Amino acid sequence: MNSTSGIILAISLIIIMFGMGLSLTLNDFKRTLIYPKAVIIGLISQMIILPLIGYAIAVGLGLSATSSIGIMLLAACPGGPTSNMLAYLAKGDLALSVSLTAISSIITIFSIPLIVQLALIEFANQSQLINVDAITMIKQLVVVVILPISLGMLINAKKPEFAAKMERPVKIASAVIFVLVVIGVVISIREVFMDYLKEAGIPAILLNLTTMAIGFTLAVLFKLNRPQAVSISIESGIQNGTLAITLATIALNNAEYSIVPAIYSLLMFGTATLVIVFRKKLGITT
Secondary structure, rough: HHHHHHHHHHHHHHHHHHHHHHOOOOHHHHHHOOOOHHHHHHHHHHHHHHHHHHHHHHHHHHEEEEEHHHHHHHOEEEEEEHHHHHHHHHOOOOHHHHHHHHHHHHHHHHHHHHHHHHHHHHHHHOOOOOOOOOOHHHHHHHHHHHHHHHHHHHHHHHOHHHHHHHHHHHHHHHHHHHHHHHHHHHHHHHHHHHHHHHHHHHHHHHHHHHHHHHHHHHHOOOOOHHHHHHHHHHHOEOOOOHHHHHHHHEEEEEOOHHHHHHHHHHHHHHHHHHHHHHHHHOOOOO
16 A cells, blocks of 8 residues: 555544543553463463464475565564454454554564564575664554543543444444555555465465454353454564564565465454454354
């Protein structure tokens, strides 16, 4: 996506995050602090298991150095606001999803350079200093996620009737933004889609399905409720493909490393859609 579409998407996400905040209260976040088991499991799934699965897929499938580094780049970039939107649409635990996004975003400032550096040494036999713009990442987190959600929560506390009326319009707007993001990703790689799909399709879908399944299974094994399991599954499987592509093309100066993240960015929306539709068809609310 170009800078204009990126700005439009950011503004759209800010509006959606504000709408999500209308359905949240401080008690929702207090529960994640008082009972931190869900947050701990989610972070383990995102920050430890995800990179290990990425490495296992790269080695197990005997991928090229380019694809291997691409998949490790992707595994180093857990989901951002998009994962919050999808957790919301899938009737997951939104407070948990937002909490995981906030905490993992801070951790990735330190973990991305480490993971990518190890991947470069392992698969390309080279070392390169990776710089992550920590200030920009924190600003984006605050502006796109924290501030609009906080404002929505404030209005919910002061005007609960208005917040209740806005629930349906927000879900419709979220669904529209979701569709537009998918279309944007398709358009951005339309000319090379088939070539990319042949090279990166199998490792991308394997990473996506495996991480979502393991995230969900871990949550169930540790007796978390279903919305929490859904949120951990989505947070584990929805990666920040845009960040991975940016790191590949700018920080590493190698556009070929962005092949896996580009395909993954498209395929992950397909699996997320299945989760959303499945829970909607069953009329699941808890």
